[in-house]
Amino acid sequence: MSGLATIAKRLLEALPTLFGVILVTFMLTRALPGDPAVFYAGPAADAESIAQVRHAMGLDRSLPVQFASYVEGLAAGDWGVSLSTGRDVTEELSRRLPASLELTLLGLLIAIVVAIPLGVLAATRPNSWVDHICRIIVTTGVSMPVFFTGLLLVYVFYYLLGWAPAPLGRLDFMHIAPDRVTGLYLVDSLIAGDVEVFRASLAHIFLPALTLGIFALAPIARMTRAAMLDVLSSDYIRTARASGLATRTVLFTYALRNALLSVLTTLGMVFSFLLGANVLVEKVFSWPGIGSFAIDALVASDYAAVQGFVLAMALLFVTLNLTIDLLYAVIDPRIRAAS
């Protein structure tokens, strides 16, 4: 019960942050170069028709008035209409967000599955070949820009080897998207029991997810290694060894669980980096996510869409931080006791 109360409290605490985000994006979009009225009136428009468009868009009102009506709309669940696509921003976002999330989460999963065992191995055998490989991967991972990794993977696995499908979105035209339950194709196709579509989705998502995975690998592996080294030299590990506990128990039940506390913090950071890197990866793989949507909207001075995108991101961050705090509490009794 106190768990729910904690969640509610944390969400309330996030409200000022969200309001700040709303205010800042609103101001920023107004400060950006480009006048949407000019953009939408078209190249042939004269001053009068531009003024008409501006009036129709409500852009001739004072900023506070515009802001008030924007917040009012948000409160009523109306995020505005995207001028470039003509659809509700909420509709656009909810259609595209799952594509981005599926990509980011799979990328993170790939990174975790590789980086944590790698970090543990490197920490338990300092200066062995595993440790050197870990160091090489970490250095490569941080020094390769995301779009470059993406292009390289496409070049090798699509162009040269032909193992991967063309980097053109979530599915090719031969497959129909599964009925929407979660919006994640991998999950929905399994729910629908459609192995064919599952395989096709996996083939399409694999390279972009791997691109993100490679990007996220480095910080996670480095943190796992450092945290494990730190924990392994701690007093309680010495106690565990002096008690003759099996290597497995010492390593996993005693060391890794403690090390995960620091890794978790890094995971939160990596996830937010990934959301940023997503934008580039989505461009490279023509992925219909919110990142590519946001870039297009920015270019078109599509205020409502850009604001909607930033707000969606902010909400995502709030959720992410909450999730991480909850995970902390699961692992660490000291935090449970404090709240």
Add this chain to the structure above:
Amino acid sequence: MSALLEVSDLSVEFRSRAGTVHVLDHVALSIARGETLAVVGESGSGKSVAAFSIMGILDDAARIPNGQVQFGGMDLLNANRRDLDEVRGREMAMIFQSPRTALNPIRKVGHQIEDVLRRHGPVARGDAKRRAIEALEQVRIPDPARRYDAYPFELSGGLCQRVMIAIALCCKPRLLIADEPITGLDVTTQATIMDLLAELGRETGLATLLITHDLALASQYADRIAVMHAGQVVETAPTASLFAAPRHPYTAGLMAATPTSTTSLDALESVPGRIPPLNADLPVCRFAERCPRRVAECDDPGPRFDADVQAPDHYFACRRPL
């Protein structure tokens, strides 16, 4: 009578950035069954390193160029990890200074005891919990069934040390190594923990290696005392014999630095000088630089250990003993 634990000729060095640190130099120690041996010496004299070598928990930078550790007929230094893990926690156990950090901070203390119980023998699930609570009860922790679910941060330092003792003794070992078990605890807790250790030792016929820098504490609880200085054992003797007639100048210096009921605190003098840096070339006698009785032959190579003529189990490493 053969010793339970016999450390002989043990040297330990660490590779470090400042060169090789020669921490232990031909150390010899032995403990009989049920006996309490105190190892006494200033900070940095290598007491913990000696204990860690016995337990096989030295860190990777350590090297053992020579020496033997025999425990109940087993050659610990050459044993493989599997055999060693059978002995550690079951036949010999260790408790540490700063009990708070010596316990896993995110695991219930009851589970930490169970981990050791399970490791060293088949225990049924429900049985493990019962035995863990018994172990807590044995170290006189009030309300043990409730403490079973506690995390270390919920317990006082004294209680944490009791939990450590419970973990160490739950498999009924024959040897307990207690490395400064009461440092960092408040004074009243110190006495109760020491009394508990003494009492449990008597009850179970446990041999104890008590590491301390406090000669007074050692005299109170130990049957025999080994005095260490800069990685060398300088004198070993039964407690009474050592106090009656210390033969090594360092021991005498320590005694002068130890408060007793008859000396006042003002009369105390600390042993002059400091332990020499262990990463340099060291003289035969590492106390020589500080020694008021130093003579030329102190620097001669060769064996230095000698037994007292009147008290044959009183040994000292000095060319010009008191």
